[in-house]
Amino acid sequence: MKKTAPLVLGIAVGLYACAEFYIPDWHVRWLTQELQTWGTILAAFAYILGGVNLIQVNYPKIRRRERDWQYKIVMVVAAGMMLAAGLKWHKLYQSGEAGTVAIADDHGGAAAAGKATIVIDAPADVMVKVGALPAQPARDAAGKPATFVVDAGKVPVRVYNRIAGYRDYDATLEVAPAKIATVSVDPAMLWGTKGRVYNWLYDHVFAPCNATMFALLAFFVVSAAFRAFRMRNVEATLLLGAAIIVMLAAAPIGAWISDDLVDLGQWILDIPNNAGRRAIMMGAAIGAIATSLRIVLGLERSHLGAD
Amino acid sequence: MAKAHWTERLQRFDRRWLFLVMGLAIIVPLIFPLGLPIKPGPMTKAAYNAVEELQPGDVALISLDLDPASTPELEPFYRAVVLQLKRKHVKIVVTTTWYQAPPLVERWIREAIEQPLAPTYPGYDGAPDGAYKKNVDYVYLGFREGREATILRMGADLRQTFDGRADDGTPFDKIPMMTGIKQLKDFKLLVDVSAGYPGAKEYVQYVQSRYGLHMIVSTTAVSLTDLTPYYQTGQLDGLVGGLAAAAQYEKLVGVTGTATAGADVLNAGHGVVILAIVLGNLVFFAGRRARKRGAA
Numbered sequence: 001m002k003k004t005a006p007l008v009l010g011i012a013v014g015l016y017a018c019a020e021f022y023i024p025d026w027h028v029r030w031l032t033q034e035l036q037t038w039g040t041i042l043a044a045f046a047y048i049l050g051g052v053n054l055i056q057v058n059y060p061k062i063r064r065r066e067r068d069w070q071y072k073i074v075m076v077v078a079a080g081m082m083l084a085a086g087l088k089w090h091k092l093y094q095s096g097e098a099g100t101v102a103i104a105d106d107h108g109g110a111a112a113a114g115k116a117t118i119v120i121d122a123p124a125d126v127m128v129k130v131g132a133l134p135a136q137p138a139r140d141a142a143g144k145p146a147t148f149v150v151d152a153g154k155v156p157v158r159v160y161n162r163i164a165g166y167r168d169y170d171a172t173l174e175v176a177p178a179k180i181a182t183v184s185v186d187p188a189m190l191w192g193t194k195g196r197v198y199n200w201l202y203d204h205v206f207a208p209c210n211a212t213m214f215a216l217l218a219f220f221v222v223s224a225a226f227r228a229f230r231m232r233n234v235e236a237t238l239l240l241g242a243a244i245i246v247m248l249a250a251a252p253i254g255a256w257i258s259d260d261l262v263d264l265g266q267w268i269l270d271i272p273n274n275a276g277r278r279a280i281m282m283g284a285a286i287g288a289i290a291t292s293l294r295i296v297l298g299l300e301r302s303h304l305g306a307d
Numbered sequence: 308m309a310k311a312h313w314t315e316r317l318q319r320f321d322r323r324w325l326f327l328v329m330g331l332a333i334i335v336p337l338i339f340p341l342g343l344p345i346k347p348g349p350m351t352k353a354a355y356n357a358v359e360e361l362q363p364g365d366v367a368l369i370s371l372d373l374d375p376a377s378t379p380e381l382e383p384f385y386r387a388v389v390l391q392l393k394r395k396h397v398k399i400v401v402t403t404t405w406y407q408a409p410p411l412v413e414r415w416i417r418e419a420i421e422q423p424l425a426p427t428y429p430g431y432d433g434a435p436d437g438a439y440k441k442n443v444d445y446v447y448l449g450f451r452e453g454r455e456a457t458i459l460r461m462g463a464d465l466r467q468t469f470d471g472r473a474d475d476g477t478p479f480d481k482i483p484m485m486t487g488i489k490q491l492k493d494f495k496l497l498v499d500v501s502a503g504y505p506g507a508k509e510y511v512q513y514v515q516s517r518y519g520l521h522m523i524v525s526t527t528a529v530s531l532t533d534l535t536p537y538y539q540t541g542q543l544d545g546l547v548g549g550l551a552a553a554a555q556y557e558k559l560v561g562v563t564g565t566a567t568a569g570a571d572v573l574n575a576g577h578g579v580v581i582l583a584i585v586l587g588n589l590v591f592f593a594g595r596r597a598r599k600r601g602a603a
Binding site for chain 1: 318329330333343344345346348349375378379407409410411413451452453454456457467528533535539549551571573576580584587588591592
């Protein structure tokens with residue numbers, strides 16, 4: 001039963017996944033979408049499994065002080081920090097509106113002209129956008145709050161921090177003539193994946209590390225090109241010649257040397273490369289179909305475990 | 308002890324000298340640009356033409372399937388294509404299938420879609436673009452985990468995939484530009500800015516052929532050879548591969564961006580790699596000849 005039930009389930013779902021492609025009925029479509037939703041939920045659970053696995057693999061190595069155990073501490077702590085930064089802690093203490101609006105009578109020039117006034121009371125590093133007017137800082141150089149004279153009626157107001165991770169104030173105010181609407185906003189810091197801490201870690205730790213790893217490739221490629229790329233036989237010579245032509249054709253210098261070089265580079269890409277790629281892709285696809293069929297038909301059982 | 312032959316010394320020399328040469332090849336052209344002419348290739352032109360065929364009010368989907376590592380190669384195309392879409396008044400829907408992408412994508416939306424792009428390009432004299440308004444001119448769908456499964460679901464039912472809401476929680480029914488958008492085939496064009504898996508290949512394999520989508524792709528240079536078969540079969544309407552093609556795209560759009568500046572780096576960088584190959588082979592064969600002579 002321990003093996004038979006997953007096997008039967010796998011066969012049923014596998015056969016269904018093949019068959020649904022050819023059955024244009026809404027019941028089938030509904031069931032397919034339901035299965036795809038399950039698939040997405042299962043994929044999300046893989047993150048939890050990954051987190052547990054991270055601890056299971058690394059904690060014993062740290063405890064035993066195995067080789068490079070210090071790096072494993074960095075990894076586990078970094079994972080923990082990103083997890084903590086990704087949770088929406090602000091939900092515990094923030095509630096209500098992002099800002100408040102106070103309406104008062106206006107006795108100034110704007111009122112005489114039948115207009116309304118909107119005053120934004122917000123910190124200086126915050127940006128304000130009122131109606132179709134361009135965005136501007138919430139305070140001028142003298143520290144005075146931004147003031148807008150607008151036509152009475154509905155006016156969209158957006159108050160936001162220049163940097164990501166803070167709560168925006170985004171509302172449509174209904175202002176009457178000869179009134180002053182004072183909008184008081186102090187964008188609160190958010191947590192979670194849209195929060196300040198998560199964004200800071202992403203921008204200042206993850207992005208530079210990620211980019212550095214990729215950028216290092218250029219240096220290793222040039223080192224490998226000098227030490228390993230040898231014309232030892234005909235095949236290696238052909239590969240080397242093609243690589244040089246494609247590299248030249250892929251940069252503007254290729255067209256500068258000769259248009260024929262660019263055409264030759266494109267020909268290599270279009271004809272020999274595509275022929276080879278197609279062979280690999282079709283071979284891999286046929287292999288995948290064969291493996292899938294073995295699973296669907298119950299011939300391949302290694303995924304069910306050893307016992 | 309006999310002095311080592313010059314070829315042996317060269318084969319064993321400190322590779323940090325090579326790193327230094329490569330570093331200079333990257334930095335010097337950025338400071339002193341060569342400004343060699345950029346000539347758009349057929350695949351890049353095809354991508355540009357696919358966007359040009361869109362009409363004002365059409366809705367295009369941009370899937371940003373990337374991480375910060377691929378930003379230098381892919382961001383120039385993204386900015387150029389967004390400028391092209393905005394000046395044609397095409398509505399934009401943005402999503403991503405990469406879990407590493409959302410903060411980057413959100414910044415790119417703020418910088419390129421919510422702000423006019425044209426003034427950021429020095430010397431740009433084409434049509435201006437405007438600032439797009441969230442849920443009016445553009446919609447951000449956010450990220451959904453599931454990779455191919457998510458792409459499949461988007462193909463069948465976009466609304467169910469994103470629970471009928473944009474990333475900020477606004478129901479699709481309250482966003483006029485989403486009227487009539489039920490699944491991927493309802494977009495006039497799918498623009499995939501793809502750095503790998505899941506990305507362009509999965510879109511082609513799981514939804515493009517099945518639903519007959521019009522699709523263009525911008526990808527990194529290393530992924531280009533993987534995707535050219537799909538362009539040749541007509542499954543992709545256009546293909547922009549690597550920084551050089553992004554520079555070509557910038558030229559077609561009429562802007563001088565970071566890809567155009569980076570094209571000079573490619574000239575020098577590729578030159579250094581080719582020289583390293585040639586020099587490495589010269590040293591190798593000269594050394595082999597010297598060893599044979601010594602043995603004789």
